[in-house]
Amino acid sequence: MNRTVDALVVGAGPAGLAVAARLAALGAGRVEVLEREPEAGGVPRHCHHGGFGGRLQGPVYARGLTEAAVWCGAVVRTGVSAIGWAGPLTVEVTGPGGLERITARAVVLATGARERPRSARLVPGSRPAGVLTTGELQQAVHLYGQPVGRRAVVVGAEPVAYHAVRTLRRAGARVVALVTEQPRGAWAGTAGRAGGGVLAAPPPVLTGTAVTELLGRGRLSGVRIRHADGRTGVVGCDTVVFTGDWIPDHELARYGGLALDPGTRGPAVDASFRTSEPGVFAVGNVLRGVERAAVAAAEGAAAADQVLAHLSGAPWPVLGPPLVVRAPLVWVSPNRVTGAGAGRMLLRSGAPLVNPVVTVDQDGARLHRARVLGPVSPWRSMRLPLRWTARVGLDGGPVVIGVA
Amino acid sequence: MTVTTAGPLPEGEYDVTVVGAGVVGSAIARELARLPLRTALVEAADDVGEGTSKANTAILHTGFDAVPGSLEARLVREGQRMLAAYAADSGIPVEPLGALLVAWDQEQLAALPGLARKAVSNGYDAARILDAGEVRAREPGLGPGALGALHVPGESIICPWTTTLAYATQAVCGGVDLHLNCRVNTVTSGEPYTLGTSRGVLRTRHLVNAAGLYADELDRLLGHTDFTVTPRRGQLIVFDKFARPLVRHILLPVPGALGKGVLVSPTVYGNVMLGPTAEDLDDKTATGSTAEGLAQLREKGRRILPALLAEEVTAVYAGLRAATEHDDYRIVARPERRCVTVGGIRSTGLTASMAIAAHVVELLGEGGLPLGGARELAPVRMPNLGEAFPRPYRSAEMIAADPDYGRIVCHCERVTRGEIRDALAGAIPPGSLDGLRRRTRARGGRCQGFFCGPAVRALFEQAGAGR
Incomplete structure (x- = not known):
């Protein structure tokens, strides 16, 4: 079946729902959202903790976003999967109702991110049961009521690691260690405060420590660990949760031949969320892994105005010079310049920094220099105002962002 | 159709028992299913193909680089043709990439x-x-x-999981008893053999040792010390x-x-x-x-x-x-003792499996197993796991007939609810989530369960599988 819509949004998480709601509210015509899960809402559906959109619990926030999009007039379809492209702006869809080809005047990719599993992290050892990501853990406990193990190790230093601890405890497991290669975790200095909640009794934290092998046949029996100083040991456990280390779930972007950014590993976009493919936008955590839901939703809302401008005939620029980051910076989003931009860029460091000075250069000329006050952690982005983009030479070389 | 996973084994005496339900043991059982015999296939693990057969390079070899004149060279050459034809008939994905x-x-x-x-x-x-x-x-x-x-x-890639499962399914549908979770611990020689297994006693006149990595240990129980794995x-x-x-x-x-x-x-x-x-x-x-x-x-x-x-x-x-310490396959028949050992089957076992099976059944005949009355087995059609062939989520006809083929559960591998349901209701149902993965690809993709893990597990547990 072939159909035509005005705007097709792929993915009903915070970013996708927000862009759909605002587009529909602005009168963009037929706005359709495709969600492959049985329910809309994205990752917050299984985040049973507060801190969403202020103080809301994840599932409440997810339902609210969905209701808002529907109330504004967007069509939110669940249980249908976008499986590929049949043309530049034609998406192939499968679902229980059969196959469809939906052609849109604008396609918005909002397919989100996932945590890298054990295999992608190349953690050696056996392949027992009891090896999870936070996403799998939260769904198992909160959506399906499935039992998890009794003794768990959590790997990671991002805020999501603490959420994994809470979910494990709620499921009746004892968290015997929180292991991270980082010198400190996201919770350091905040007395166990994470995502709007407090862990009364934080688990033992092993910093500067790597999980080097999984042990056990059938079921996990333990993890081998190695500290930065060379000491090794085995922590007995029947469950290990690999948290964080997000990567964009960007299958459609790649199959569509969109230019990718090597830093974020998501589709390259300009400040208007325009990709290299005319008519195709990308918003939310598919742009990079990962920002909080509220950031993704705000991007969705901001992108709606740009989508509307496109629907009204605004020209589609060629993506200008790439923005390149220098270590310890790991990515910047958006990461292409197409002219003077509004709003801000998100800039992520791979290491903790204190009061860093951010510099922006192109072809030897300094475009911008500013100090970011306060400590900067690897799990929170710096916000970089975009005033300087007007000075970028669109035919020039790469724009290099560094810290001093 | 008999597949057992727990409890005591059936009474009475089998004409022939194959120990080991890897790709080779399953192929032998399938070949034996053509004969009017009482045949058992016993496996220590909870599924067929659970050892070396599930974790190999999945290549259908031409045998171009075998040692000329060796048994392996002959069986790989013959087996390649047999399996290529069987795969085409049975829906086992093969891509002749060269x-x-x-x-x-x-x-x-x-x-x-x-x-x-x-x-x-x-x-x-x-x-x-x-x-x-x-x-x-x-x-x-x-x-x-x-x-x-x-x-x-002529070199091709093939699905090793579907191959073993197709053999075993056809064997079971053809009347072979498959006993899983059944480790052979002792062998008392005699007429018949008495096997002491983790699930009790099993009696059989003829015995095939296709125990793969453990073939040397089973051979020692039989009193033979031909080789060490x-x-x-x-x-x-x-x-x-x-x-x-x-x-x-x-x-x-x-x-x-x-x-x-x-x-x-x-x-x-x-x-x-x-x-x-x-x-x-x-x-x-x-x-x-x-x-x-x-x-x-x-x-x-x-x-x-x-x-x-x-x-x-x-x-x-x-x-x-x-x-093993030998360069060639160690397929040794002892007609007077009514047993055949299939040892030292290395990387080429998948390719050679059907030819090995035919060879072994012939050797069993020399030991007195009656080979008369062979019949054609009912053909088997396996669900396709290959990317190069049509899959349900892209088939308007299949989805129209059954909307569950349009409900993708495992998004990375695009495995539908219908395919998972079919696998759970198959002749040889999976004993674990890994077994379900080998039948459907579910949970086998880039997210490794981040998105679909609990949903797949729920379907598995609802079906009462793995008990």
């Missing part, structure tokens, strides 16, 4: 003509030597320094499907003085595989990967196909080849 043995130094380049001659002595005359330019034209993604290659157009571990890295366009052929190493290199090969599931290592071990359960092994593979892979290393790793696994 192989390139790429020479990276002068020594390897100089070895190519000898390999081409060896192929001819093995009855395979389609192999050709390509110069560096031709190699580059066929595989633009190769790293710098490829000097030439031997092109073996030294498990040779092969670690393999499976790269994301995004890597699939990087390579068109099976890229095989040129065997040389410095030992065997590694291969880079597409899989029928649409991934790219890198490996295997070759490590001789003592432990027959050491199927873990190691940091050194993975580092070594990545180093070698980087030279062969540099862009591969930039892609994500979807899975890492290790299999153990049942290597």
